[in-house]
Amino acid sequence: MKPTNITREEMWARQHLSIHDIDYAAWERDKAMLHQMAKVNQSCTFVVDVYKSKYVYASSNFADLLGYDSNKIATLERQGDYLESRFHPDDFDQLVDLQIKLGQFIYSLPVEQRNDYCNIYSFRVRNAKQQYVRVTNRLQVLEQGLSGKAWLILGNMSISPDQKNSEQVDCTVLNLRNGELFSPALLSSPTIHLTKRETEIFHLIQKGLLSKEIANKLQISIHTVNIHRQNLLHKLEVQNSIEAINKGIELGLLK
Secondary structure: OOOOOOOHHHHHHOOOOOHHHOOHHHHHHHHHHHHHHHOOOOOEEEEEEOOOOEEEEEOOHHHHHHOOOHHHHHOHHHOOOHHHHHEOHHHHHHHHHHHHHHHHHHHOOOHHHOOOEEEEEEEEEEOOOOOEEEEEEEEEEEEEOOOOOEEEEEEEEEEOOOOOOOOOOEEEEEEOOOOOEEOHHHOOOOOOOOOHHHHHHHHHHHOOOOHHHHHHHHOOOHHHHHHHHHHHHHHHOOOOHHHHHHHHHHOOOOO
């Protein structure tokens, strides 16, 4: 996957979720269920709200098993990235890179397939004894918006049975529909070849120029510009210019 300077928050923002697309009554029901599950489940559960770009829930087990401050866990939505504060700093950098890489992979898929995956990570977290222990963390979609976009992401973290001494973050991706597993190391960007003229027009589209303005600037006909625009949509497998720009940035074709 081509390196990029995009952040996780910018990646989440590409969902383009609207307040009219989500139902917080559903989240209240989910939260009540998670509170009940925490009473019998020894794993640590958390939820990320993609619309708000923040952690909105963590179970009390984070305090009991890993030594987190119980008051901050209870008020997690106001605590920013508190959950990540006990991640090993070297592992955290690897996690961010992997999450961005997997996000790019997800956004390269058709919309109807994007919520079919569970990402499984293994990394180090500091426990109550100030020792780093290895945990396994599973991430998958808990709730979708009305348009089918991922809205709430559920994380389920537990102490790993394999406490190997490793500085490497392990990651496996599970396809929930067919059970197939693969490693992010196997991911690669789709090969998309743009001509010099298509690239030139693509950058002008990103700047907000209309077809007539592009034609005047490049001294070509509007008909020629529109042909190039259609070719761009076809090559990127998108429906409109906004989707094309977003995908172009994801693939490194645009900045």
